[in-house]
Amino acid sequence: MAENEKNSGKSGEYSEEHGKSGGNGGHERSAVSVIGLGQMGTRLAQAFIAAGYATTVWNRTAAKADALVAQGAVRADTARAAVTASPLVVVCLPDYATVRDLLGPVADSLRGRVLVNLTSGTPEDATRAAEWAAGHGADYLDGAAMSGTRLVGRREALFVLSGSPRGFAEHRAVLTSLGTAVHLGPGPELAAVYDTALFGLAWGALAGFYHAVALVGAAGVDPTAFAAVATGHMPFVTSLMADHARRIEDGRFPNDDGTVEVHAAAMEHLVHTSRAHGLATDVPDLFRSLLERAAADGHGADGIAGVIGTITKGERHV
Numbered sequence: 245m246a247e248n249e250k251n252s253g254k255s256g257e258y259s260e261e262h263g264k265s266g267g268n269g270g271h272e273r274s275a276v277s278v279i280g281l282g283q284m285g286t287r288l289a290q291a292f293i294a295a296g297y298a299t300t301v302w303n304r305t306a307a308k309a310d311a312l313v314a315q316g317a318v319r320a321d322t323a324r325a326a327v328t329a330s331p332l333v334v335v336c337l338p339d340y341a342t343v344r345d346l347l348g349p350v351a352d353s354l355r356g357r358v359l360v361n362l363t364s365g366t367p368e369d370a371t372r373a374a375e376w377a378a379g380h381g382a383d384y385l386d387g388a389a390m391s392g393t394r395l396v397g398r399r400e401a402l403f404v405l406s407g408s409p410r411g412f413a414e415h416r417a418v419l420t421s422l423g424t425a426v427h428l429g430p431g432p433e434l435a436a437v438y439d440t441a442l443f444g445l446a447w448g449a450l451a452g453f454y455h456a457v458a459l460v461g462a463a464g465v466d467p468t469a470f471a472a473v474a475t476g477h478m479p480f481v482t483s484l485m486a487d488h489a490r491r492i493e494d495g496r497f498p499n500d501d502g503t504v505e506v507h508a509a510a511m512e513h514l515v516h517t518s519r520a521h522g523l524a525t526d527v528p529d530l531f532r533s534l535l536e537r538a539a540a541d542g543h544g545a546d547g548i549a550g551v552i553g554t555i556t557k558g559e560r561h562v
């Protein structure tokens with residue numbers, strides 16, 4: 245990072261007028277601009293400031309920028325002023341329609357900049373936004389914050405990004421101040437695909453956890469006591485992923501982690517015990533259904549990664 249991009253530590257105001265009279269043609273006095281200072285946008289701006297990057301901020305409700313200005317951010321008076329303040333523009337708004345409504349009128353000012361959109365949306369939203377940005381001469385990166393707000397600014401916070409490789413390479417250091425910033429490839433839709441896939445993965449694990457907490461709770465175990473044991477067990481579970489991914493790629497399912505039939509029988513015990521404690525069985529019913537369908541499709545003697553076929557409906561996607 246160039247020294248002159250660093251925050252002076254002084255708070256200030258940055259108006260469109262200031263920008264226009266800046267005399268450097270591009271008006272750039274800032275490394276990064278953040279547009280949308282909700283829960284997530286505020287944390288993004290804080291992380292940039294903490295990493296020492298000169299940060300310009302804009303929010304519809306201007307008062308939400310006050311605390312950031314006190315921390316060293318520069319307030320833009322308008323969305324246009326925020327865009328023109330920096331070569332890197334990060335937006336974080338409720339949805340893509342809002343992004344379009346907000347940036348549409350100032351699209352001409354995006355030319356030559358890198359737009360990073362950390363608004364949640366679908367792969368189609370991302371593709372359309374990338375085309376729109378390209379039409380206005382901007383490099384576009386779509387992205388998703390995968391780790392909530394609390395970890396932002398720490399290595400444990402995962403940000404997935406896809407789209408312009410040049411835009412990512414140019415601003416990698418700034419984006420890395422948000423956490424672990426992973427560029428998935430040039431397709432702008434990839435970040436949204438990973439976002440939804442990882443969301444489902446997290447929910448799968450959490451749904452299993454919530455059911456487990458209910459089950460041990462019915463036997464008088466504290467959730468926190470259980471969580472400590474469960475956390476120690478998770479490295480085994482995650483250790484299976486790379487291995488099973490390879491098996492799915494190869495289309496071969498050795499049964500050294502137990503067969504589909506053995507796991508189906510064990511799942512029956514989970515369903516039975518849950519029912520015996522008066523619990524809902526939706527979660528283990530889902531697992532059992534995957535295993536039973538895999539067995540019915542002729543994969544009973546395969547390893548458990550063989551359930552992939554029940555989800556892809558028999559198609560090989562890889």
Ligand SMILES: NC(=O)c1ccc[n+]([C@@H]2O[C@H](COP(=O)([O-])OP(=O)(O)OC[C@H]3O[C@@H](n4cnc5c(N)ncnc54)[C@H](OP(=O)(O)O)[C@@H]3O)[C@@H](O)[C@H]2O)c1
Nearest residue numbers: 280281282283284285304305336337338363364389392393
């Ligand atoms: N919060 C999380 O944990 C989290 C995690 C991952 C991803 N995300 C994603 O991050 C995005 C933002 O979420 P958030 O939690 O930060 O939302 P939020 O706290 O509700 O903030 C929404 C922001 O959008 C602004 N906004 C809303 N409508 C607007 C409009 N018509 N014109 C201009 N600005 C408008 C709001 O401005 P005002 O202040 O003026 O209302 C506010 O700055 C979402 O796509 C969300 O899915 C959030």
